[in-house]
Amino acid sequence: MKKMQVEKRRPIHVGEAICRVMRYADKGGVERVPIEESYNRVLANPLTATHPVPPFHKSPYDGYAIRACDTKGISRKYPRRFEVVATIGAGYLFNGVVERNQAVRIMTGAAIPTGCDAVVMLEKGKALQKAGKQFVELKHPVAADENISFKGEDAREGSVLVQEGQRINPGVTALLATFGYAQVPVVKKPVIGILSTGSELLDIGDEMEPGKIRNSNAAMLQAQIQRAGGEAVYFGQCPDDLEKSLKRVKQAFEQVDMLLTTGGVSVGDFDYLPVIYERMQADVLFNKIAMRPGSVTTAAVKDKKLLFGLSGNPSACYVGFELYVYPVIRAFLHSKTPYHQKACAYLGVSFPKPNPYDRFVRGSISIVEGALQATPVGLDKSNSVTSLSGADCLIMLPRGTVGYDRGARVTVILLENDSGTTWSGFKQVTSKYDGSERYG
Ligand SMILES: Nc1nc2c(c(=O)[nH]1)N[C@H]1C(S)=C(S)[C@@H](COP(=O)(O)OP(=O)(O)OC[C@H]3O[C@@H](n4cnc5c(N)ncnc54)[C@H](O)[C@@H]3O)O[C@H]1N2
Ligand code: MOO
Numbered sequence: 001m002k003k004m005q006v007e008k009r010r011p012i013h014v015g016e017a018i019c020r021v022m023r024y025a026d027k028g029g030v031e032r033v034p035i036e037e038s039y040n041r042v043l044a045n046p047l048t049a050t051h052p053v054p055p056f057h058k059s060p061y062d063g064y065a066i067r068a069c070d071t072k073g074i075s076r077k078y079p080r081r082f083e084v085v086a087t088i089g090a091g092y093l094f095n096g097v098v099e100r101n102q103a104v105r106i107m108t109g110a111a112i113p114t115g116c117d118a119v120v121m122l123e124k125g126k127a128l129q130k131a132g133k134q135f136v137e138l139k140h141p142v143a144a145d146e147n148i149s150f151k152g153e154d155a156r157e158g159s160v161l162v163q164e165g166q167r168i169n170p171g172v173t174a175l176l177a178t179f180g181y182a183q184v185p186v187v188k189k190p191v192i193g194i195l196s197t198g199s200e201l202l203d204i205g206d207e208m209e210p211g212k213i214r215n216s217n218a219a220m221l222q223a224q225i226q227r228a229g230g231e232a233v234y235f236g237q238c239p240d241d242l243e244k245s246l247k248r249v250k251q252a253f254e255q256v257d258m259l260l261t262t263g264g265v266s267v268g269d270f271d272y273l274p275v276i277y278e279r280m281q282a283d284v285l286f287n288k289i290a291m292r293p294g295s296v297t298t299a300a301v302k303d304k305k306l307l308f309g310l311s312g313n314p315s316a317c318y319v320g321f322e323l324y325v326y327p328v329i330r331a332f333l334h335s336k337t338p339y340h341q342k343a344c345a346y347l348g349v350s351f352p353k354p355n356p357y358d359r360f361v362r363g364s365i366s367i368v369e370g371a372l373q374a375t376p377v378g379l380d381k382s383n384s385v386t387s388l389s390g391a392d393c394l395i396m397l398p399r400g401t402v403g404y405d406r407g408a409r410v411t412v413i414l415l416e417n418d419s420g421t422t423w424s425g426f427k428q429v430t431s432k433y434d435g436s437e438r439y440g
């Protein structure tokens with residue numbers, strides 16, 4: 001039975017809550033995946049050039065490889081003929097040595113023959129035949145080193161080209177292929193469980209029923225986990241029943257690197273997560289944060305593994321994930337910049353009402369007259385689900401005794417930018433929350 005006396009919770013600062021969870025952020029191990037499956041994964045080791053690129057001097061054009069010194073003094077009036085002693089395409093070598101007034105017809109990508117130090121484009125020479133021999137007539141001198149792609153000009157052997165922790169984009173894939181990585185060492189994705197609680201929840205495919213709603217948080221969190229680079233495992237939903245929920249939470253927790261639950265974290269009669277943490281003997285890091293939405297966001301630790309009790313309210317659940325779960329995922333993926341990137345923007349509308357808690361308004365970024373403008377999207381309530389679809393940022397409105405005017409400069413958390421930053425955006429304030437601190 002729940003106590004009829006409602007528990008009084010002490011809110012902590014956002015910065016302090018972030019610090020408390022980040023103390024338990026673990027670094028993921030390494031696994032090898034085929035290069036075809038490595039796109040968007042995170043590189044586990046620095047990528048070093050194991051050979052020079054290009055690996056040999058090569059021709060950047062279809063043309064004639066020659067010795068530049070042989071073109072000295074030639075002009076339109078005094079052209080010179082070069083004997084074409086071979087033709088080579090990319091992938092083939094000329095095994096001899098090019099002598100005075102000789103040329104090799106060479107195609108783009110082929111290795112520069114020994115003796116040559118310049119290439120003349122095909123268009124610039126006149127091909128001739130005489131007595132069964134091939135010649136090319138040139139009318140302009142060329143300088144040594146002209147039209148050569150030099151060995152190592154793109155990358156020197158031994159140089160570090162991509163740092164550990166970088167996401168594999170198509171350009172990184174090209175480098176991996178260049179250096180022969182058929183199997184790529186990547187950071188293991190954190191396996192993150194999702195378990196929804198609530199007797200009101202219907203599955204996505206269910207028909208609507210009176211008093212019930214479809215479970216939107218689980219699918220939303222799956223997408224958020226994927227966006228952050230983690231692997232989501234859905235453990236379904238369970239009704240507000242203490243024993244059933246306890247069993248399901250315990251079972252799910254065993255199988256994952258961290259577990260997210262939704263709903264049941266507040267002080268209601270059927271909010272069982274606080275009791276579940278107690279029964280599991282998990283250490284609760286916090287259960288009230290001076291923020292809105294998401295003030296009830298709870299984090300607990302058992303066996304050094306994190307359990308996040310995210311709110312049932314969709315906007316609160318979403319914001320709780322982005323502030324506290326996201327950096328833990330990024331740190332797991334070896335990111336040195338695990339926090340969401342931030343930017344300065346002008347507020348698109350006024351928020352005249354003062355707020356005792358830091359507020360995170362779901363917003364959208366646009367560029368107005370060259371400057372970033374952040375405008376709220378949808379209903380600004382923690383139970384709103386519609387405000388999430390158009391959100392590409394969270395507008396941070398620090399708590400205070402006055403509201404915010406349109407045009408005020410605010411910090412925005414960029415949700416769709418994965419460059420990250422070392423700056424969490426908040427000071428770690430360990431003192432008791434008294435409503436006076438502002439974040440920096
Ligand atoms: N007396 C108080 N009541 C409440 C407080 C408080 O401090 N004192 N806090 C409020 C705040 S703030 C929030 S946020 C919510 C948090 O509620 P819970 O995390 O306990 O979540 P539930 O009670 O289970 O559900 C709340 C709300 O969300 C809907 N919900 C739940 N799960 C889902 C889901 N998977 N998909 C979509 N929607 C979901 C649920 O139907 C409820 O409407 O508590 C306030 N109350
Ligand atoms: O956790 Mo609640 O979202 O602050 O409204």
Ligand SMILES: [Mg+2]
Pocket residue numbers: 263264265266267268270271312
């Ligand atoms: Mg509740």
